[in-house]
């Protein structure tokens with residue numbers, strides 16, 4: 001039986017309350033191990049360790065030395081690639097090809113990319129003449145914000161955690177990470193990596209637990225935390241924003257979505273179908289950027305529905321390490337119940353079920369897992385629950401449209417604004433729409449294609465702030481102005 005301990009000041013520690021909770025494998029419902037919940041005492045200790053590290057060895061390091069350590073972290077993740085892979089797959093049940101091509105390599109790359117950013121980003125400077133005829137030179141210096149709380153979801157555990165820890169450390173901060181209660185493993189393992197590369201104690205800390213009344217709330221309310229970066233549900237982000245208001249701490253929030261795809265009749269049909277297969281069903285639809293609303297220009301509507309149905313039905317569920325597995329389970333029984341409830345709601349509201357709509361027939365040994373079928377609906381009005389609310393499952397509603405203006409109105413009529421994918425060969429139209437759709441990210445003839453130097457984040461209720469490249473520096477540093485008179 002595995003034990004997932006908190007990682008504080010370079011050491012693995014239990015919670016003094018002795019409270020533990022179960023880490024469950026969503027493939028079959030089996031017990032992976034026990035997670036040791038951090039109480040207020042452990043959160044206090046983690047924040048104190050992070051504060052001390054800022055004043056100690058870590059705070060004294062030159063940028064180039066910090067970068068060497070981060071490079072070593074990336075190297076050590078790659079050296080222990082298989083350990084990370086096994087840990088991530090056990091927690092999430094995601095197929096091996098996905099974890100090995102996306103989650104773990106990006107977990108390592110997130111430390112490397114910000115080395116380049118921090119080394120190559122200049123600050124502004126201005127010269128001016130003073131009233132008494134002298135000169136004043138102003139220049140900016142970026143200083144770390146201090147202790148950053150990193151609150152993470154379960155869908156891409158290592159990738160999304162390092163997406164924040166990488167730049168936070170590159171900028172000279174220290175971090176206290178609160179992984180999702182569903183996926184404690186890779187954040188815990190990263191503690192071993194930090195020790196192996198000689199990261200000063202207290203730079204990277206991990207506290208396990210839940211949100212309200214547990215480690216998440218204790219951490220985000222802690223007055224020693226200087227900034228909070230969060231990925232997760234919009235409702236949680238709102239609670240965290242309230243917590244951050246006490247003490248006026250900055251927040252960076254990456255939250256929910258109800259992403260649309262717009263498919264015009266002139267698109268490269270094969271590209272659209274291949275891409276939608278990924279954007280609707282990859283990671284069992286548990287990707288914040290995933291598509292749950294597909295709008296198709298009427299002349300190709302029936303053809304696209306048929307093609308996507310065919311592809312959905314090839315998404316074979318199964319064990320993560322089986323070569324022909326195309327889709328894993330949802331993260332938990334709780335999430336499965338939520339998604340199946342919404343599948344039922346679609347039926348109640350009159351959807352045509354093109355495919356799926358329930359639990360797949362799994363072998364006996366996997367029946368305790370959190371499986372759901374890839375599902376496609378048509379025929380619902382824009383007000384239907386599954387067309388307006390985030391599901392976070394392998395499903396989409398497809399509806400026809402006739403004009404650009406009509407589809408733009410439909411895409412924008414949602415409280416979220418994270419990502420959109422537009423499929424067309426008409427580049428002028430694509431750019432016109434990209435400027436009008438209210439989202440943080442707009443792909444044209446692509447999806448989840450990322451250049452990590454570019455801004456990532458959501459509009460409307462999908463987020464506040466942008467991370468990625470120099471935009472991460474905006475959040476993880478304080479820009480101070482220095483003026484010298486001479």
Ligand SMILES: NC(=O)c1ccc[n+]([C@@H]2O[C@H](COP(=O)([O-])OP(=O)(O)OC[C@H]3O[C@@H](n4cnc5c(N)ncnc54)[C@H](O)[C@@H]3O)[C@@H](O)[C@H]2O)c1
Nearest residue numbers: 152153154179180210211216217232233236254255256288
């Ligand atoms: N925009 C993005 O980049 C992005 C990326 C991935 C996931 N998401 C969103 O995340 C959601 C799925 O993830 P989830 O279910 O883990 O989200 P969640 O909001 O339930 O939990 C995220 C984290 O917040 C913690 N938490 C919960 N309540 C808290 C509180 N009151 N105070 C402090 N911490 C608290 C949880 O313990 C967990 O670690 C979906 O809505 C999805 O769209 C968004």
Ligand SMILES: O=S(=O)(O)c1ccc(CO)cc1
Nearest residue numbers: 156160163287288289450456
């Ligand atoms: O910018 S990325 O690191 O690629 C990235 C991908 C996905 C998400 C949310 O699911 C966040 C950042």
